Amino acid sequence: MNYEKIIELVHSTKKIIMDQEMAHDVTIKGAADYVTKVDVAVQEYLRHELEKISPEVILLAEEQENNNLDKTKSYWILDPIDGTTNLIHDYQMSAVSLALYVDGKIIFGVVYNPFTEETFHAVRTQGAFLNGRSIHVSHRESFADCIISLGSCPYEKDKAKWLFPIFEKVFMETADFRRSASAALDLCYTATGRVDGYFEYNLKPWDYAAGSLIVKEAGGIITDWNGREVPYLENASILVSTPEIYEKLKAFL
Numbered sequence: 001m002n003y004e005k006i007i008e009l010v011h012s013t014k015k016i017i018m019d020q021e022m023a024h025d026v027t028i029k030g031a032a033d034y035v036t037k038v039d040v041a042v043q044e045y046l047r048h049e050l051e052k053i054s055p056e057v058i059l060l061a062e063e064q065e066n067n068n069l070d071k072t073k074s075y076w077i078l079d080p081i082d083g084t085t086n087l088i089h090d091y092q093m094s095a096v097s098l099a100l101y102v103d104g105k106i107i108f109g110v111v112y113n114p115f116t117e118e119t120f121h122a123v124r125t126q127g128a129f130l131n132g133r134s135i136h137v138s139h140r141e142s143f144a145d146c147i148i149s150l151g152s153c154p155y156e157k158d159k160a161k162w163l164f165p166i167f168e169k170v171f172m173e174t175a176d177f178r179r180s181a182s183a184a185l186d187l188c189y190t191a192t193g194r195v196d197g198y199f200e201y202n203l204k205p206w207d208y209a210a211g212s213l214i215v216k217e218a219g220g221i222i223t224d225w226n227g228r229e230v231p232y233l234e235n236a237s238i239l240v241s242t243p244e245i246y247e248k249l250k251a252f253l
């Protein structure tokens with residue numbers, strides 16, 4: 001696979017993402033859950049182009065039905081816009097997230113934020129990169145100095161009752177927390193050391209697939225909240241951090 005070509009293809013979605021009219025053409029999927037014309041247009045554009053490059057790879061993507069998933073097949077796992085609510089609010093923290101799943105593993109991942117012109121990518125066993133430069137997790141030793149990114153689980157507001165007390169406990173023992181509202185970018189921000197860890201309840205495969213490889217290749221640890229390997233083709237609650245603080249953070253969940 002020519003990964004350079006795939007990254008170029010992902011970059012070419014910028015013209016669609018910057019279309020303000022499509023970004024503000026919104027349909028409500030569920031409680032606090034939106035889709036814009038940009039999400040659909042990016043997905044359909046990439047579907048068409050990826051089919052030409054790799055007709056044998058199945059597309060698993062946010063804005064479609066994904067049934068009868070077979071772990072032995074190969075998949076492109078795509079979130080056309082991770083951070084859709086941000087896009088609608090012009091918050092400029094939205095990204096295209098694309099991963100290649102083969103033989104039960106993610107072997108390539110790219111996350112592209114067209115607003116900051118930042119491209120995070122990784123190829124399995126070959127390291128993680130931001131705009132072509134090698135990246136690494138922070139390795140900060142002191143938990144009290146760490147910044148942790150949080151996912152607030154906005155589609156299931158009833159979870160706030162038990163989730164927010166966890167946030168409070170983490171907040172009290174660290175320097176501070178962040179909430180970007182893009183899981184893909186939270187994973188990449190952990191990979192670059194901008195934050196030291198991140199956790200979010202019940203993410204979808206397209207939210208975390210690409211970022212999971214990027215953070216692993218940058219020296220981070222990623223598991224579900226029970227410390228198990230992440231499943232990739234299923235929803236999972238995700239915990240990611242530097243090796244230094246992983247056990248400490250996991251103890252809160």
Ligand code: LIP
Nearest residue numbers: 081082083084151181182183184
């Ligand atoms: C979003 C995530 C975000 C999470 C939202 C949602 P979307 O993805 O990246 O971190 O809190 O629940 O899953 O829906 O914007 O692609």
